[in-house]
Amino acid sequence: MTEQTAATKRTVPFGKIAWTVLVAILGIVFLLPFLWMVSTSFKLEADVFNYPIEWIPSTWNAVQNYTDVWNGQYPFAHYYWNTIKVTLATTAISVCVSSMAAYGFSVIRFRGRGVLFMVVLATYMVPAQAILVPQFVLYRWLGLFDSHFGLVLLGSFSVFGTFMLRQFFLGLHPEYLESAKLDGAGHIRTFVSIALPLVKPAVATYAILRFIWTWNDYQNPLIFLRSDGLYTLQLAMRKFADMYTQHYALIMAGTVSAIVPLLVIFVVGQKQVIEGISFGGVKG
Amino acid sequence: MSQISRTGAGIPLSAAPRRSRQRLKETLYGYLFIGPMFLGVFVFTVLPILAVIALSITDWSFIAGLDKIKWNGLDNFERLFRDPIFLKSLQNNFYLLVTIPVTMILSLLLAIVLNKHVFLKDLFKVVFFMPYISSIVAVAIVYQVLFHPSYGPVNQALISLGVGNPPKWLADTHYALISVMMIQVWVSIGFYLIIYLAGLQNIPKDLYESADIDGANAWHKFRSITVPLLSPTSFFLLVTGVIYSFRIFDLIAVLTAGGPAGSTSVIVYYLYDSAFNNLKTGYASSMAVVLLILTLAITGLQWLAQKKWVNYQ
Known part of the structure; x- marks a missing residue:
């Protein structure tokens, strides 16, 4: 036994290669739905359901499909723009609100802090769907229904963001903040020029997660938007699939278009995403 | 603690007003910083919680004015527990729980293999995480086509493999929920995997080394080191x-809209359907209250269970 392990250590790690091949096969099978989606989006409609599956299209129709999706009756370009607007605004506001609250709940000592923090934290438990009805009624009264502003507002007060950033502020060495205080800096200056830069990686992590969650959000746009012109990508994709029921190549070109930007962001910000997820970041 | 208060009492009287002014300033800054967040949470979450409880004992539709509100006590709840679609939805919610242990086991095995035994670990992490990061709407639309009863690739493959009468998947009342569950496992495996990989990093290597010296085999090490030391992680995931x-x-909502014949309906979907398609605001609110109570109960159980079988180091 020991002889054998010593021998394999010196030569090629066959075991590791075998596992890698096995996991690679598993990975490809796992991604088949995505591969099918991409390959279908390049096909002629008539070839979509050919069997055996043509993973590489026999006739390419990619340009036509994607042009139809981006400039057709439901122009994705327009919905992209809506989604980018809503997502960027939500992310920016949410990061500001959450980091401020996180600073307040960790660095500043004031009466009632503990109780208020518990109230905020307790709401994290509440399923969004449980309060959908009163939120909807409230939105109609306040005139926030069917507007991008209202949609942005809904995503701007994140308990998860506050909780996560608070943990990072608590982890800061108190001396940094104390010395700022001795220099006569008020809380606003300490927050902006000392505390926030120190937790920049955590802010980036939260910002990326919030971006992805908002980009992918279907439920809020579904309930709080009505006009076609205001639709986000997720709603538009659904609408598109309902309108073009028999145009599978087009539908797949639409879904590919909706997924690709997120994949790019994920690959670029992989480290942050995984860190945030490991922190317990389930959408919230 | 007592020492602090004693020194506090020892401060000369003249310093007291300055200290309290300082404290007032801190408090004001505190409210300034948490203000936006607290206001948002209060208006968009706390008030709606109170409102939904009030609405749950009414017979109302939001398109009628507030003056049309009729209080009807616990009638909604009584109806709810005689409503076959609601009961079906509740039952489906419990069936869906099965996906959790399944996903946990699959992703734990995958995490162990990825952690030690493969090259390109980071690439594989991205591969298995892809469904989780992708939009559910896109994923659901793709699966709708893949599982299409007559010309979907899944059934075409099954037929060519000699399966005479393949299930109609999402269109079949007996298979729809199972199909949803399979897709749910596929979507969430990446999340579980990432968490398990992080958990595995925290197990001290020397534990395995000393087990090696004792001549423990792989199964033994898995049973008596990996599983118990991952119990906080497993508990979190559960x-x-x-x-x-x-x-x-x-x-x-995208895949089945609760159908066919309510076979994939869940509480939150039925709630949405009742509130926004059938415009039964009061009735939907009573479902929301049931959902809130269920959430509370689960959280309570979590506290109890945590004490019992989680092995924190």
Whole structure:
């Protein structure tokens, strides 16, 4: 036994290669739905359901499909723009609100802090769907229904963001903040020029997660938007699939278009995403 | 503690007003910083919680004015527990819980293999995480086509493999929920995997080394080191899994809309359907209250269970 392990250590790690091949096969099978989606989006409609599956299209129709999706009756370009607007605004506001609250709940000592923090934290438990009805009624009264502003507002007060950033502020060495205080800096200056830069990686992590969650959000746009012109990508994709029921190549070109930007962001910000997820970041 | 208060009492009187002014300033800054967040949470979450409880004992539709509100006590709840679609939805919610242990086991095995035994670990992490990061709407639309009863690739493959009468998947009342569950496992495996990989990093290597010296085999090490030391991770996944499985909405809304014949309906979907398609605001609110109570109960159970079988180091 020991002889054998010593021998394999010196030569090629066959075991590791075998596992890698096995996991690679598993990975490809796992991604088949995505591969099918991409390959279908390049096909002629008539070839979509050919069997055996043509993973590489026999006739390419990619340009036509994607042009139809981006400039057709439901122009994705327009919905992209809506989604980018809503997502960027939500992310920016949410990061500001959450980091401020996180600073307040960790660095500043004031009466009632503990109780208020518990109230905020307790709401994290509440399923969004449980309060959908009163939120909807409230939105109609306040005139926030069917507007991008209202949609942005809904995503701007994140308990998860506050909780996560608070943990990072608590982890800061108190001396940094104390010395700022001795220099006569008020809380606003300490927050902006000392505390926030120190937790920049955590802010980036939260910002990326919030971006992805908002980009992918279907439920809020579904309930709080009505006009076609205001639709986000997720709603538009659904609408598109309902309108073009028999145009599978087009539908797949639409879904590919909706997924690709997120994949790019994920690959670029992989480290942050995984860190945030490991922190317990389930959408919230 | 007592020492602090004694020194506090020892401060000369003249310093007291300055100290309290300082404290007032701190308090004002505190409210300034948490203000936006607290206001947002209060208006968009706390008030709606109170409102939904009030609405749950009414017979009302939001398109009628507030003056049309009729209080009807616990009638909604009585109706709810005689409503076959609601009971079916509740039952489906409990069936969906099965996906959690399945996903946990699959992703734990995958995490162990990825952790030690493969090259390109980071690439594989991205591969298995892809469904989780992708939009559920896109994923659901793709699966709708893949599982299409007559010309979907899944059934074409099954037929060519000699399966005479393949199931109609999402269109079949007996298979629709199973199909949803399979897709749910596929979507969430990446999340579980990432968490398990992080958990595996925290197990001290020397434990395995000393087990090696004792001549323990792989199964033994798995049973007596990996599993117990991962129990906080597993517990976290179980709890978040249970809580979030009651919130699965997007997948069901896009994939099946609760159909066919209510076979994939869940509480949150039925709630949405009642509130926004059938305009029964009061009735939907009573479902929301049931959902809130269920969430509370799960959280309570979590506290109890945590003490019992989680092995924190």
